Amino acid sequence: MLYDVIIVGKGPAGLSAALYTTRANLKTLVIGKDSSELLKAHKIENYFGFSHAVSGRELLEAGEAQARRLGAGIICEEVLGINQKEDFEVITSEAVYTGRMVLLATGQPQKKLHIEGLKALEGAGVSYCTTCDGFFYRNLKVGVLGNKAFAIHEAEELEPFTKDITVYTNGKELEYSGDYEKLRSKFRIVEKPVQKLEGKDFLESIYFADGTSEKLDGLFIANESASSVDFARKLGVLTEGASIVADQDQKTNIKGLFAAGDCTGGFKQVSTAVGQGAVAARKIIELAREKARQLEVK
Structure with missing residues (x-):
């Protein structure tokens, strides 16, 4: 099956984007494990729209239920790699999924390993x-x-x-x-x-x-699970330290590949991730419609 967009990561940025792409009638698949840092948040009191404190788990579960209701496919699998051919191939521990576009939204990498000599030898073995x-x-x-x-x-x-x-x-x-x-x-x-x-x-x-x-x-x-930055490096996406370089439209330097949320650095807040997910989705929708028009002309 060919998806219009595959979203890697089911945190606030990924789920927010899925709400928009599914409503725009794009075949959307969200892939991720239940490993968002937000799950550790016992109380969130500064997110718009809640008169009472809400846990990170409650917020994520509500967002996932909303995306499913609108028609997004959501699976809990670990993404191991992403290849780019004519389309993008997303490799998980269970299968390979193909999408015309990909949004990276898995958050930032795990904490650095504290091994003597590791930092000094990066790029030298x-x-x-x-x-x-x-x-x-x-x-x-x-x-x-x-x-x-x-x-x-x-x-x-x-x-x-x-x-x-x-x-x-x-x-x-x-x-x-x-x-x-x-x-x-x-x-x-x-x-x-x-x-x-x-x-x-x-x-x-x-x-x-x-x-x-x-x-x-x-x-x-290859410590823990792969992060957005790991995927980006392999695809030739520009990075700065532990962050992916994305423009104001959440586009990377590779056409069809977007990034949103903590993996892009900046202000690490749920509201920021949700907003970036929405911006990325808008541009994904525009690109999908542009491709559809080109096919009609042919």
């Missing part, structure tokens, strides 16, 4: 993008740092370049629902906590909390 940098590690020893499906997906992205791939879970249990034995036949799994990374001008070694170490040519960070 430490990378956050297998698509961007995997080519440079042909037939070398590489690692992926993470313990969830995103880390396994990134390890699989490295297979065309090297077969010497280790997944470092940093002391956490590997969360994987597939064939574990088959996974171990492809990748080495190390579950020890990572203490530090070392190298003079380039990454050379990874050290563990138990005092052991091993040589390593490259390390790709």
Whole structure:
């Protein structure tokens, strides 16, 4: 099935956009996990329209119910990657979905990892993008740092370049629902906590909390779940630090790809995210209608 727009993230920005795109009769799919930071908000007292305090969970559940009522498709799956061909392919832990346009609205990345030497070696053996940098590690020893499906997906992205791939879970249990034995036949799994990374001008070694170490040519960070910035980097979208660069219409530098909410930086408030979602939706609707007119002319 081809969707007019796929919205990645079901927080305030994503759900707000879905309200507009579905009302404009665009086939809309919202994909996300129940991991919005808003779920942790016990009381929200500064959001317009409520005479009493409301929890973040209540606000999200109401927004999701509203989007469903209007006709949006909403699924709870983890998005692992996004590819751009003629249209956009959104890869989840369960399936691949295709959309003419995509709105990134998954919030900002998880907090930075506190591993000695990691920051200093970013761009010198430490990378956050297998698509961007995997080519440079042909037939070398590489690692992926993470313990969830995103880390396994990134390890699989490295297979065309090297077969010497280790997944470092940093002391956490590997969360994987597939064939574990088959996974171990492809990748080495190390579950020890990572203490530090070392190298003079380039990454050379990874050290563990138990005092052991091993040589390593490259390390790709895929901690927790993928964020909008992770997807953006792979697609060639402009970023500034941990934020996606979007213009006043929430457009990125790639046509058909939009971003809204906390992933764009700025004032992190529900009202801001909702407003950006609405702006992005308006431009998505305009672009969809423009494409429809072009097809009619042809």
